[in-house]
Amino acid sequence: MAVRRATISDVASLAGVSIATASKALNGRQDVRASTRQRVLAAAEELAFQPNALARGLLSGQTRTVGLLTSDLEGRFGIPVLMGAEDAFGAGEMAVLLCDARGDAIREQHHLRALLSRRVDGLIVVGESTDPRPSVSKDLPVPVVYAYGPSDDPADVSFVPDDVGGATLAVQHLLALGRRRIAHVTGPADYRAARDRAEGLGAALASAGLPQAGETLWGTWSQRWGRHAAEMLLTAGPEFDAVFCGSDQIAAGFVEAARELGRRVPDDLAVVGYDNWEVLAAETRPPLTTVDPDLERLGRTAAQHLFAAIDGKATPGVHKMACRLVIRDSTARM
Amino acid sequence: MAVRRATISDVASLAGVSIATASKALNGRQDVRASTRQRVLAAAEELAFQPNALARGLLSGQTRTVGLLTSDLEGRFGIPVLMGAEDAFGAGEMAVLLCDARGDAIREQHHLRALLSRRVDGLIVVGESTDPRPSVSKDLPVPVVYAYGPSDDPADVSFVPDDVGGATLAVQHLLALGRRRIAHVTGPADYRAARDRAEGLGAALASAGLPQAGETLWGTWSQRWGRHAAEMLLTAGPEFDAVFCGSDQIAAGFVEAARELGRRVPDDLAVVGYDNWEVLAAETRPPLTTVDPDLERLGRTAAQHLFAAIDGKATPGVHKMACRLVIRDSTARM
DNA sequence: TACGTTTCCGAAAACCTTTAAGTCCAACGG
DNA sequence: CCGTTGGACTTAAAGGTTTTCGGAAACGTA
Numbered sequence: 001m002a003v004r005r006a007t008i009s010d011v012a013s014l015a016g017v018s019i020a021t022a023s024k025a026l027n028g029r030q031d032v033r034a035s036t037r038q039r040v041l042a043a044a045e046e047l048a049f050q051p052n053a054l055a056r057g058l059l060s061g062q063t064r065t066v067g068l069l070t071s072d073l074e075g076r077f078g079i080p081v082l083m084g085a086e087d088a089f090g091a092g093e094m095a096v097l098l099c100d101a102r103g104d105a106i107r108e109q110h111h112l113r114a115l116l117s118r119r120v121d122g123l124i125v126v127g128e129s130t131d132p133r134p135s136v137s138k139d140l141p142v143p144v145v146y147a148y149g150p151s152d153d154p155a156d157v158s159f160v161p162d163d164v165g166g167a168t169l170a171v172q173h174l175l176a177l178g179r180r181r182i183a184h185v186t187g188p189a190d191y192r193a194a195r196d197r198a199e200g201l202g203a204a205l206a207s208a209g210l211p212q213a214g215e216t217l218w219g220t221w222s223q224r225w226g227r228h229a230a231e232m233l234l235t236a237g238p239e240f241d242a243v244f245c246g247s248d249q250i251a252a253g254f255v256e257a258a259r260e261l262g263r264r265v266p267d268d269l270a271v272v273g274y275d276n277w278e279v280l281a282a283e284t285r286p287p288l289t290t291v292d293p294d295l296e297r298l299g300r301t302a303a304q305h306l307f308a309a310i311d312g313k314a315t316p317g318v319h320k321m322a323c324r325l326v327i328r329d330s331t332a333r334m
Numbered sequence: 335m336a337v338r339r340a341t342i343s344d345v346a347s348l349a350g351v352s353i354a355t356a357s358k359a360l361n362g363r364q365d366v367r368a369s370t371r372q373r374v375l376a377a378a379e380e381l382a383f384q385p386n387a388l389a390r391g392l393l394s395g396q397t398r399t400v401g402l403l404t405s406d407l408e409g410r411f412g413i414p415v416l417m418g419a420e421d422a423f424g425a426g427e428m429a430v431l432l433c434d435a436r437g438d439a440i441r442e443q444h445h446l447r448a449l450l451s452r453r454v455d456g457l458i459v460v461g462e463s464t465d466p467r468p469s470v471s472k473d474l475p476v477p478v479v480y481a482y483g484p485s486d487d488p489a490d491v492s493f494v495p496d497d498v499g500g501a502t503l504a505v506q507h508l509l510a511l512g513r514r515r516i517a518h519v520t521g522p523a524d525y526r527a528a529r530d531r532a533e534g535l536g537a538a539l540a541s542a543g544l545p546q547a548g549e550t551l552w553g554t555w556s557q558r559w560g561r562h563a564a565e566m567l568l569t570a571g572p573e574f575d576a577v578f579c580g581s582d583q584i585a586a587g588f589v590e591a592a593r594e595l596g597r598r599v600p601d602d603l604a605v606v607g608y609d610n611w612e613v614l615a616a617e618t619r620p621p622l623t624t625v626d627p628d629l630e631r632l633g634r635t636a637a638q639h640l641f642a643a644i645d646g647k648a649t650p651g652v653h654k655m656a657c658r659l660v661i662r663d664s665t666a667r668m
Numbered sequence: 669t670a671c672g673t674t675t676c677c678g679a680a681a682a683c684c685t686t687t688a689a690g691t692c693c694a695a696c697g698g
Numbered sequence: 699c700c701g702t703t704g705g706a707c708t709t710a711a712a713g714g715t716t717t718t719c720g721g722a723a724a725c726g727t728a
Contacts, residue, residue, distance in 0.1 A: 055714035389684035
């Protein structure tokens with residue numbers, strides 16, 4: 001550990017110039033003779049000079065730092081969004097101050113204060129589900145962008161996955177493979193994500209003039225529920241040649257149970273999951289065709305939009321981000 | 335968005351006192367009459383005054399901010415460590431600057447510069463595996479603590495899970511249940527984690543005077559490998575009544591294949607995993623007994639140690655953190 | 669030589685806060 | 699009435715950097 005850090009004043013003395021000249025030389029500005037600039041640069045190098053970002057920020061009013069407020073780091077969905085954002089910010093020479101409120105509104109307020117006190121240039125709020133969440137942006141001195149979980153205030157800027165479109169993608173894929181009787185097993189009905197995906201399924205079927213195979217089965221986001229639903233449907237359910245599952249966990253349970261009941265996937269039964277959670281979707285037998293909400297891209301886009309909002313203007317409202325279909329072996333032509 | 339933020343000078347004018355008095359009133363210091371303090375506090379409230387952390391940091395030389403440098407956010411192990419650290423820092427009113435180097439040394443250097451330029455008070459480096467990694471702490475003006483992946487310089491401070499001890503825990507559990515012939519299926523031999531766990535197994539067996547059932551099977555950290563190993567062992571392998579798997583993924587594949595081959599877990603065969611990756615370990619049939627490296631605690635401990643290092647002295651060297659055994663249904667008395 | 673122009677550099681203010689040192693005044697003891 | 703004490707407040711400096719503006723030297727032109 002070095003004792004004291006060099007300041008620009010040390011650099012200036014060593015180079016035999018004034019502070020002002022040193023500053024200009026280091027920042028590549030005009031009005032410095034080439035030879036002088038060289039001397040300053042050499043001095044800075046020798047002293048391992050690093051400009052003090054605090055002083056710089058104090059003067060300029062810009063910290064080149066953004067706050068990232070997440071309500072739930074534990075969850076699986078926040079991380080990819082965070083990674084995408086970190087990626088975009090890193091490329092823009094921005095630093096990210098990370099705060100996890102753990103779903104606690106008090107802690108969120110506390111973190112918000114801390115971030116503002118540190119004079120962040122902007123804020124990204126990452127929700128824990130796609131359900132709208134309370135806005136924090138009332139009377140804030142910096143721009144805010146919501147990612148994954150939208151703000152409940154339509155005047156804010158939010159980026160969310162287009163779950164209706166994602167479900168439509170899945171259904172259109174199944175229809176193109178010749179499947180006609182599609183069942184739906186999904187998570188709890190009080191999740192926006194579950195309702196949106198069911199809605200997408202319904203819309204796609206309706207526009208193809210087909211009925212859904214049985215009612216939508218609402219349950220939990222677990223493998224266990226997927227197995228249970230499979231047993232129910234396959235022993236006493238309606239006829240169906242495909243099932244659209246609301247998550248990869250459900251789909252993994254479903255294919256496992258179907259397999260044990262002697263149904264061949266995809267021959268007898270095509271299965272589509274949701275989330276493209278690789279560790280699960282790629283390890284089931286057969287590997288799952290699934291909808292990928294592309295959360296990393298969502299995070300990156302949100303970050304880029306925050307840049308725009310910081311030095312210019314933002315387009316408010318909820319932006320729906322398209323999903324991708326990842327085709328693996330759990331679906332095939334009949 | 336407000337136009338301009340109130341400074342302490344605005345608060346002072348509004349309260350009709352000098353800046354110094356305002357500062358003292360706001361910071362709860364002596365030499366301020368109670369009534370004056372009230373006036374200042376009211377003024378601060380009215381203007382929504384937030385002290386500028388930059389100015390404060392510039393003066394005090396402390397930013398109450400630490401850098402968290404991770405080589406691999408994508409991986410499963412960095413996140414819990416990060417959460418633990420974030421937890422400890424949040425409690426200490428510290429903020430966390432997050433940087434992900436994505437395993438790239440250049441990017442790591444770049445982030446390091448950025449963090450130092452922002453005058454962080456300390457640094458936590460989170461590795462992507464338990465293998466030693468190059469030290470970054472040579473001639474750094476701030477203390478550094480390594481978490482999960484230790485530094486290759488013994489003079490640094492590192493916190494790593496005690497994989498040897500974790501494996502011992504698992505084996506002792508199996509022995510206590512009356513199992514005597516224990517096989518071992520694990521990941522690649524070029525992972526320190528795999529070697530440590532195999533070593534723990536060997537030591538525990540040796541001190542019980544028992545031989546290992548067959549050679550250690552080295553493979554990958556995947557479910558697929560677990561299945562494959564199970565098929566090999568159960569069709570043409572040695573006699574065994576328990577298997578210690580190097581990861582929950584391997585164990586999940588193993589129990590699945592064993593089940594399909596008609597072996598009952600835990601009756602015929604006890605299975606222990608490693609990592610306590612809940613989504614997997616709790617969803618297999620039966621749920622997995624597994625070793626929990628308690629990474630969140632590891633992160634928290636590392637953070638607390640960084641505090642100590644920041645304002646005092648640190649005890650260098652590699653600190654091994656004990657693991658916990660989580661007992662579920664995949665193990666039982668014979 | 670006198671004067672205007674260009675080139676390069678330095679002095680000083682500004683950003684916001686904390687704190688050491690100094691000022692003022694009332695109360696109090698003698 | 700004077701000196702002392704101590705409470706309540708203010709002044710000013712410090713922290714590191716950027717930037718504006720003014721100044722000096724060198725050079726060209728009349």
